[in-house]
Amino acid sequence: xxxxxxxxxxxxxxxxxxxxxxxxxxxxxxxxxxxxxxxxxxxxxxxxxxxxxxxxxxxxxxxxxxxxxxxxxxxxxxxxxxxxxx
Numbered sequence: 576x577x578x579x580x581x582x583x584x585x586x587x588x589x590x591x592x593x594x595x596x597x598x599x600x601x602x603x604x605x606x607x608x609x610x611x612x613x614x615x616x617x618x619x620x621x622x623x624x625x626x627x628x629x630x631x632x633x634x635x636x637x638x639x640x641x642x643x644x645x646x647x648x649x650x651x652x653x654x655x656x657x658x659x660x661x
Contacts, residue, residue: 580649587637588644595635597627605647613639
């Protein structure tokens with residue numbers, strides 16, 4: 576039986592080489608933002624809002640035309656922390 580992810584970590588890879596991470600509670604929330612905000616404005620140089628639900632009082636805006644890649648990673652709270660950056 577497949578496990579259900581507790582949330583989804585979305586890594587936005589930007590043309591400048593920067594990488595930003597935001598989290599969504601469900602894959603459907605990500606798909607709604609992706610298909611409703613990012614895709615229709617993909618060639619735009621205007622800023623769009625990126626939802627940040629896990630940080631109070633902070634917000635992020637990006638230019639859709641600068642997004643060159645997206646990685647979606649399921650996060651399981653019962654998993655071992657695999658942060659090797661330290």
